[in-house]
Amino acid sequence: MTDTDGFFGEKVAERYDIPNTPPFDPAVIAETADTLAELADGGRALEFAIGTGRVGLPLAERGVEVHGIDLSRAMVARLRAKPGADRIGVTIGDFTTTRVGGEFDLVYLVFNTIMNVTTQRGQVECFRNAAAHLRPGGRFLIEVMVPELRKLPPGQTAVPFTVTPTTLGFDTYEPATQAMSSVHVVDGEISTIPFRYVWPAELDLMAQLAGMEPEHRWASWSRAPFGNESGAHVSTWVKI
Numbered sequence: 001m002t003d004t005d006g007f008f009g010e011k012v013a014e015r016y017d018i019p020n021t022p023p024f025d026p027a028v029i030a031e032t033a034d035t036l037a038e039l040a041d042g043g044r045a046l047e048f049a050i051g052t053g054r055v056g057l058p059l060a061e062r063g064v065e066v067h068g069i070d071l072s073r074a075m076v077a078r079l080r081a082k083p084g085a086d087r088i089g090v091t092i093g094d095f096t097t098t099r100v101g102g103e104f105d106l107v108y109l110v111f112n113t114i115m116n117v118t119t120q121r122g123q124v125e126c127f128r129n130a131a132a133h134l135r136p137g138g139r140f141l142i143e144v145m146v147p148e149l150r151k152l153p154p155g156q157t158a159v160p161f162t163v164t165p166t167t168l169g170f171d172t173y174e175p176a177t178q179a180m181s182s183v184h185v186v187d188g189e190i191s192t193i194p195f196r197y198v199w200p201a202e203l204d205l206m207a208q209l210a211g212m213e214p215e216h217r218w219a220s221w222s223r224a225p226f227g228n229e230s231g232a233h234v235s236t237w238v239k240i
Contacts, residue, residue, distance in 0.1 A: 007116065007193045008051070008072040015186075017052055017078065023111060024054065031221040032143075033058035036108060039139055039236065040064045043105025046133055048095035048126070049113045053079035053088065060087040067104075069095040096125040104133045108141040114203075115144060115180065115195035123198060127210035134239040140212060143221075145232045147180075147197040149173060173197070200226075200233055212237035 018024060036045065036059050043065075050056045050068025052075050060066045067089045070076050076090050091100050095109070096117060107130040117123045130140040151159045152173060162169035168185040180195040204214055215238045216223075219230040226233050 006071040008075050010074045011191070014074075017054070028221065029054065029058055032110070033062055035221055035223070035234075036106065036141070037062040037064050039108075039141065040106040043135075043138075044102065045106040045108065046100065046104045048107065048109040048130070049116070050079065050088070050090060051075040053082055053085065055108075055110055056088055057082060057084050060084060067091070067100055069093055069098050069100065071095070096122050096129055099129070099132065103135040103138070105135060105138050106141065107133050107138070108143075110141075110143040112144050112195070114142050115197055116193070118179070118194050118196045120178075120196065123196065124206050124209060127203075127206040127212070131210040131212055131239050136239055138239050139215065139236045140207070140239070141234065141236045142203065143232070143234045144198065144203075146230060147173070147199065148231070149175060200235065203235060204237075207237040212239050 032055055036055070040059075045059060045064050045066050047056050047066060047068045050070045051072070056066045056068055056079070061084060066087070068079075069091050071092065071094055073092060076092065079085055079088070079090065089100075091098055109126070109130075114123060114126060117126055127140065134140065148159045148171070157174070158170045158172045160168070160170040166187055170183055172181045172183065174180070178197050180197045182193050182195060184191045200217065207214065215236040217226045217233050217235045218224060219226045219233060221234055
């Protein structure tokens with residue numbers, strides 16, 4: 001971790017936008033941006049951890065005024081090099097505490113990024129910061145995986161998610177502390193990013209502490225119902 005870019009420094013930024021992977025599937029991005037545009041309802045949107053603009057740029061293309069907060073200058077530099085980036089204002093800072101001017105109709109945090117906040121206190125502060133930016137009736141949205149503890153047999157701590165001749169990816173879990181690490185081995189180079197996994201009900205309590213109440217919980221951006229076998233969820237809470 002660097003002082004300026006967090007866990008998303010130059011090495012991560014230079015290979016972050018990987019085409020033909022699920023997060024960069026044009027259909028997924030379009031579905032994501034369409035849903036966010038509908039939830040913003042013609043108002044302003046604030047993205048926590050805007051990164052390279054994977055979601056923020058398509059959302060701005062749909063006529064939504066988008067602002068972003070991100071700690072990583074390396075990631076934001078990639079955003080700034082893309083067409084349409086001049087439509088988006090970006091503030092460099094920690095999205096759990098950094099404030100930007102004005103009120104927003106939607107604050108959103110996608111692709112498991114709430115888990116990059118590695119303490120429960122920090123995750124609670126993220127909700128409070130979102131609420132501080134929202135107008136009354138505005139929404140906070142999070143997209144995040146459901147912890148895969150059911151895949152762990154007794155004595156095992158790792159769950160693989162990618163195994164190919166050139167790439168290995170697996171998550172490690174510490175159930176006693178909710179600490180988690182995502183380990184990527186690509187062409188022999190190893191990178192590790194720490195997380196704190198979080199349960200849907202725990203997020204609902206954090207929202208309550210921040211003065212928000214639950215609205216939607218979907219299994220994906222397609223808005224399929226969330227259920228016992230769902231591997232992820234897209235959830236929204238409304239500021240009271």
